Amino acid sequence: MNVAETNTARVERILESLEIEPINSGACGGEWIPVPMGPELDSSNPADGSLIAKVQTAGPREYERVVKRALEAFEGWRMTPAPKRGEIVREIGDELRQRKADLGALVTLEMGKILAEGLGEVQEMIDIADFAVGLSRQLYGLTMHSERPGHRMYEQWHPLGVMGVVSAFNFPVAVWAWNAMIAAVCGDCVLWKPSSKTPLTAIAVQKICNRVFERHGLRGVFNLVIGEGRTVGESLIEDRRVPLVSFTGSTQAGRHVAEAVARRLGRTILELGGNNAIIVMNDANLDLALRAVVFGSVGTAGQRCTTTRRLFLQHGIAARMTEALIAAYKQVKIGNPLDETTAMGPLVSREAVSDMLRGLETIQQQGGEILYGGRHLGGNFVEPALVRAKPGLPIMSEEIFAPILYLVEFNSLENAIDQHNAVPQGLSSAMFTTNLISAETFLSHRGSDCGIANINIGTSGAEIGGAFGGEKETGGGREAGSDSWKAYMRRQTNTLNWSSDLPLAQGIKFQL
Numbered sequence: 001m002n003v004a005e006t007n008t009a010r011v012e013r014i015l016e017s018l019e020i021e022p023i024n025s026g027a028c029g030g031e032w033i034p035v036p037m038g039p040e041l042d043s044s045n046p047a048d049g050s051l052i053a054k055v056q057t058a059g060p061r062e063y064e065r066v067v068k069r070a071l072e073a074f075e076g077w078r079m080t081p082a083p084k085r086g087e088i089v090r091e092i093g094d095e096l097r098q099r100k101a102d103l104g105a106l107v108t109l110e111m112g113k114i115l116a117e118g119l120g121e122v123q124e125m126i127d128i129a130d131f132a133v134g135l136s137r138q139l140y141g142l143t144m145h146s147e148r149p150g151h152r153m154y155e156q157w158h159p160l161g162v163m164g165v166v167s168a169f170n171f172p173v174a175v176w177a178w179n180a181m182i183a184a185v186c187g188d189c190v191l192w193k194p195s196s197k198t199p200l201t202a203i204a205v206q207k208i209c210n211r212v213f214e215r216h217g218l219r220g221v222f223n224l225v226i227g228e229g230r231t232v233g234e235s236l237i238e239d240r241r242v243p244l245v246s247f248t249g250s251t252q253a254g255r256h257v258a259e260a261v262a263r264r265l266g267r268t269i270l271e272l273g274g275n276n277a278i279i280v281m282n283d284a285n286l287d288l289a290l291r292a293v294v295f296g297s298v299g300t301a302g303q304r305c306t307t308t309r310r311l312f313l314q315h316g317i318a319a320r321m322t323e324a325l326i327a328a329y330k331q332v333k334i335g336n337p338l339d340e341t342t343a344m345g346p347l348v349s350r351e352a353v354s355d356m357l358r359g360l361e362t363i364q365q366q367g368g369e370i371l372y373g374g375r376h377l378g379g380n381f382v383e384p385a386l387v388r389a390k391p392g393l394p395i396m397s398e399e400i401f402a403p404i405l406y407l408v409e410f411n412s413l414e415n416a417i418d419q420h421n422a423v424p425q426g427l428s429s430a431m432f433t434t435n436l437i438s439a440e441t442f443l444s445h446r447g448s449d450c451g452i453a454n455i456n457i458g459t460s461g462a463e464i465g466g467a468f469g470g471e472k473e474t475g476g477g478r479e480a481g482s483d484s485w486k487a488y489m490r491r492q493t494n495t496l497n498w499s500s501d502l503p504l505a506q507g508i509k510f511q512l
Contacts, residue, residue, distance in 0.1 A: 011052060017102045018204040020053060031219060036062045038227050043200045046112035046346045046380045047336055055199045058227040063235045066223050070162045070189045071241060073220030078159040078187040085185050086136025091212045093129030096122060103204055110198050111172055112345045113300045114337045125177035128464045128480060132181035135485055150499025157489040159187030163244040164236045169348055170303045172198035173205050178479040179246045180222060186488040191223045193236055197348055199226045240264050251473045269487055270475025273399045274427035276459040277310035279416045282317050284432035292458030294328050298344050298384050299460055302403030306428040306460040310396060310406045312416045318409045326372045329384055346380035347402060353380055356402035362395050363387055397423045413438055421449045427470030428452040428459040
């Protein structure tokens with residue numbers, strides 16, 4: 001496949017606009033450390049393999065320096081009134097609005113998702129900033145009635161401290177923003193270790209935030225450390241000074257993070273593997289379902305945690321939907337993700353391509369039939385694959401982080417739900433139906449076992465207003481909207497005695 005070369009002048013303009021030098025320091029605690037001691041890291045364009053820039057990464061010494069700066073900043077930040085913290089977050093959101101075009105293009109350059117998705121990711125950062133501004137005036141605690149006369153009982157929420165964010169390559173900035181914007185209005189400082197595949201987007205975001213904080217005389221509220229997992233990553237998850245770690249990545253890596261943080265009795269927010277499914281009933285609007293399935297399975301080249309990976313088709317519409325999907329997949333334009341007509345860009349690396357190809361071999365060995373696609377097109381480009389599978393195909397319980405969609409037929413709704421839930425993961429799910437009873441069954445206690453369950457929309461593209469996260473091997477964490485903010489704070493129950501007596505609870509009598 002011939003991939004148009006990335007416009008060199010455009011790359012240089014984007015980097016200059018975002019104030020990214022050809023070689024960048026990799027650690028920041030409100031100020032850039034000029035000569036970090038970690039190894040040099042290449043940031044490459046997955047679409048053509050070209051080098052975008054080099055990053056000098058951090059080592060243990062730089063990690064320690066950044067943590068200390070964050071701890072110092074926390075002392076003042078937590079005493080800043082929450083609405084004032086919200087005003088600063090609002091300014092960050094405004095800066096992101098001004099930089100949306102260039103930052104979105106950089107996401108596309110470094111990660112490989114198409115430009116519309118790169119811009120959408122920055123918009124997600126803006127949206128969560130807006131949400132956090134409103135939240136800064138709504139960190140509510142309850143007032144409870146005391147059983148003791150002359151007593152008042154209530155609860156309040158306090159900042160935790162310095163929280164760690166370990167983000168993944170597929171959403172290199174949005175997931176950080178889910179955590180950072182909420183943590184900031186809660187009074188926490190943030191220590192960010194981004195994916196080594198996407199360091200430049202992290203540097204660009206940190207520089208944008210630094211400008212805002214500097215206007216207010218602040219340093220160390222948001223902090224960036226780019227480094228190897230075995231050094232910087234391990235230091236972060238083992239650090240008792242970091243009471244909360246938010247980790248996005250594979251289930252295997254998430255288990256390690258959970259165990260390490262639990263040993264020191266810290267908290268985790270885990271956003272791990274997804275093996276998401278859509279059920280399409282005979283009565284569904286098939287045009288609606290088709291569009292949702294194609295975006296859900298092909299968007300971000302199948303590299304979303306919410307990617308649609310399994311499609312359950314009721315027998316009466318299975319043949320029509322299968323034909324329609326093959327026709328739609330043939331129309332998916334694959335190529336340079338900066339081209340606005342491209343529908344699917346590259347996988348992030350050659351390793352990802354190899355994983356997909358090995359997965360397709362295993363699928364065929366286990367009896368799956370490739371109906372369309374699955375070819376390697378050169379470089380990091382692949383065709384999205386449609387696979388006809390029988391219920392219980394072993395590999396369907398695994399998550400291959402690539403555009404592979406399994407098609408499985410079913411007869412009864414109960415059977416579809418059983419198959420839907422028969423995987424270890426539990427992130428996102430959807431059903432297409434015009435039948436109220438089917439919809440309510442899917443959303444009921446006996447329906448989807450996922451953290452997200454939708455009717456007549458796909459598995460991908462969650463709004464920030466709702467809590468995002470999943471169950472089972474997806475980790476159980478929640479980020480973004482609803483009351484997810486409570487994970488970033490500690491609850492304190494307060495009882496105030498305004499009487500001159502000292503009655504005990506439960507009617508206990510104690511005499512001296």
